Amino acid sequence: MSFRFARAGLVISALLLAGCSESSIEDFSPKAEKRLPEKLVQSMRAKGMTRTSPIMVRIFKEEGVLEVWKQKDNGRYDLATSYDICKWSGKLGPKFTEGDRQAPEGFYTIRPHQMNPKSSYHLAFNIGYPNLYDRAHGRTGSNLMVHGACSSSGCYSMTDEQVEQIYAFARDAFKGGQTDFQLQAFPFRMTPENMARYKGDPNFEFWSMLKEGYDHFEITKVPPKVDVCGKRYVFNQIAADGRPFSPTASCPVSAQPETLQTAYRSYQSKFESAFSAALDGAASKKEPAPTIAGFKEAVLVADWSRRRARGERVTREPPSLQTLTPQLAATPTPRPEQPPAQTAARPVERAIAEDAGAAIAAAAGGTPTPAATEAAPAEDPLAPKKRKRLWGLFGG
Numbered sequence: 001m002s003f004r005f006a007r008a009g010l011v012i013s014a015l016l017l018a019g020c021s022e023s024s025i026e027d028f029s030p031k032a033e034k035r036l037p038e039k040l041v042q043s044m045r046a047k048g049m050t051r052t053s054p055i056m057v058r059i060f061k062e063e064g065v066l067e068v069w070k071q072k073d074n075g076r077y078d079l080a081t082s083y084d085i086c087k088w089s090g091k092l093g094p095k096f097t098e099g100d101r102q103a104p105e106g107f108y109t110i111r112p113h114q115m116n117p118k119s120s121y122h123l124a125f126n127i128g129y130p131n132l133y134d135r136a137h138g139r140t141g142s143n144l145m146v147h148g149a150c151s152s153s154g155c156y157s158m159t160d161e162q163v164e165q166i167y168a169f170a171r172d173a174f175k176g177g178q179t180d181f182q183l184q185a186f187p188f189r190m191t192p193e194n195m196a197r198y199k200g201d202p203n204f205e206f207w208s209m210l211k212e213g214y215d216h217f218e219i220t221k222v223p224p225k226v227d228v229c230g231k232r233y234v235f236n237q238i239a240a241d242g243r244p245f246s247p248t249a250s251c252p253v254s255a256q257p258e259t260l261q262t263a264y265r266s267y268q269s270k271f272e273s274a275f276s277a278a279l280d281g282a283a284s285k286k287e288p289a290p291t292i293a294g295f296k297e298a299v300l301v302a303d304w305s306r307r308r309a310r311g312e313r314v315t316r317e318p319p320s321l322q323t324l325t326p327q328l329a330a331t332p333t334p335r336p337e338q339p340p341a342q343t344a345a346r347p348v349e350r351a352i353a354e355d356a357g358a359a360i361a362a363a364a365g366g367t368p369t370p371a372a373t374e375a376a377p378a379e380d381p382l383a384p385k386k387r388k389r390l391w392g393l394f395g396g
Contacts, residue, residue, distance in 0.1 A: 031164045032117030032171070040165070044080055048072035052176025055169050056223045057110075057146075059085070059156055061092055061103065062188035062289050066146070066156065068169050076221040083166065086150035087157040090301075092187040093203045093292035095129060098140045099302035101154055101318060102292060104129040105206075107213055107226045107233060108183040112174050115167070122148030122160045123167045127183060132228040136247040146183075156185075182223040187291075190214045192271055196278035197288050209233055215271075219263050236260060293321040 041051055049070040056077055058067040070080040090102035104127055114126040124147035130139050145155045148163035158166065173181060187203070188194045190211045198204055213235045216224040224235040229251035237254040239245060245252065278285070292298060301318040308314045 031160075032123060032167065034164045034168060036165060036168045036172070040081060044070060047078050047080075048074065049078070049080060050176070052172045054176070054178040055080070055173045055181050056217075057166075057181065057183045059183070059185040060189055061088060061105070061186070062194075064088070066158065066162075066166070068166065070169075070173075077217075077223065078221070080169070081165075083158060083162045085156055086159050086162070087152040089152045089154055091290045091292045092198075094139075094206060095134075095141050095144070095154065096139055096292070096295050096298035097302050098142065099305035100141075100292070100298035101301055101305060102298065103152070103154055103156055103185070104134075104141075104144055105185045105187055106131060106133055106210065107224075108185065109180050110170065110183055111180045115170060115174075116145075117167075119145075119147055121145065121151070121155075121157070121163075123163045124148070125167070125170060127156075127185075132247045133231070133233055136228060136231045182226070184213065184217070184223075186210060186214060188289075192274035193278045193285070196275055197285050198291070199279065201288070201291050202294050203291055215264065215267060216260070219267055220260070290320075297321045 036051070044051070047070075049072055054071040056069040058069065059065070060067075064085045065082050066085055067082040068080045069077040071077050088103040090100065093102065094106065095102035095104045106129075108128040108131055110125055110128060114128060116124045116126070124145045127144045127146065129141055129144040134141075141154065143155075146158065146163070146166065147155055148158055148160040150157050150159055170181065187198075187207060190207070195207075195211070198207065201207075209232055213224045213226060213233060216235050225237070227234050227237060227245035228247040229245040229249065231248060234245065234251060234254070236256050237245075237251075238256070240253040240255070243252040292301075297320060300321070304314055304318045
C-alpha cells in the first residue's frame with residue numbers, strides 16, 4: 001500500500017512540473033452542457049448579441065481578470081462579462097521554458113479539439129501554448145489551460161462555477177459556427193500609466209509588441225488578424241500577392257487598410273502624450289508587480305521545479321535573480337526571444353480609442369501602404385477570405 005501512495009505522489013509531482021496536465025483521470029461531473037444564466041443571456045441580447053455569436057477572451061494578470069467579449073449585430077465586439085481569476089502562477093512576463101511556472105502571455109487560438117469536457121480540473125480548454133511565436137523563440141511547455149478547481153501551475157485557474165460559464169460561452173459559439181476564437185493574455189491593462197510603470201522592465205519590448213495588437217482591438221473592437229514573421233507578432237497586415245507569413249523568415253511586403261492606419265496614428269499620438277505625462281508623475285505611480293527577469297531566471301525556476309518534483313529539499317518559493325548574489329544578478333539575461341526595438345509607447349484608454357474608432361467610422365475607402373520586406377512561399381488557402389474580410393471590416 002505504501003508503494004502505491006509513493007508512486008501516486010511521484011505522478012502528481014510530474015504533472016505539476018509539466019503544467020496543468022490533462023491526465024487520463026476523468027471528472028465525475030464535467031458540467032459541460034450547463035447553460036449560461038438567463039440574466040446574463042438577457043444582458044447579451046440587450047447589447048445586440050446572441051447566445052451563439054462569436055467570442056473573444058482577454059486576460060490581464062496584474063488585475064486578475066478574465067474578460068469574455070461577444071460579437072454584436074454590427075460585427076463589432078462588446079464585453080459580455082468578466083471574471084476574477086482565482087489563481088495564476090509565476091510573475092508578470094511570458095512563459096519561457098517547461099517548468100518555469102509562468103502563465104503564458106501573447107495571442108493564442110482556441111479550436112473545438114482544445115476543449116476538454118472531462119478535465120481533471122472540472123472543465124478546461126488548452127490555451128495552445130506554444131504558438132508560432134513561442135516556437136520561433138524555442139520556448140517550451142505543455143498542457144497550459146484555462147480551467148477550474150482554483151489550482152494553478154502555469155495555468156489560468158477559475159472557480160468551478162466560473163469555468164462552467166466560460167466553457168458555455170465557447171461551446172455555444174462553436175455551435176453557432178465559429179471555427180476558433182482568440183485568447184489575448186496580457187501582463188496588465190496597457191494604459192499609459194501602466195506602461196510608464198514598467199518602462200525599465202526587461203520584458204518591456206515584448207509587452208510593447210503585444211500592445212500593438214491590444215491597441216488595434218481597442219480601436220476597432222474586432223479581434224486583430226495575428227501573424228508571426230521575423231520572430232515577432234504582426235497585426236492586421238495583408239501580404240502582397242497573398243504571400244504567407246513565416247515565423248522565422250523575414251516579413252513579406254505587406255499592408256494595412258489606410259483607415260486603420262489613420263485611426264492608429266491618431267490613437268498613438270494621444271497615448272504618447274499621456275505616457276510622457278505618466279513618466280513625469282513617477283512619484284505618484286503605483287509600485288510595479290514582480291516580473292520574470294528573462295530566460296535566465298526561467299531556467300532557475302525550472303531547475304527548482306524539477307528538484308522539487310524529485311522530492312529534494314528546496315526553498316519554499318522559487319528562486320529569483322533578485323535574491324542571488326549581486327554579481328550573478330548583474331549578468332545580462334539572454335533574451336533571444338526579444339523582437340527588434342519598437343516605439344516604447346503604444347496607444348490605449350477608452351477616450352483615445354473612441355476618437356480613433358470614430359476616425360475609422362468616418363473614413364471611406366483607403367489604400368494599402370507597403371510595410372515590410374521579402375517574401376516566403378506557399379499561400380494559406382484561407383488567405384483570400386481573410387484578406388477580403390479584413391478590408392471589409394476597416395473600409396480599406
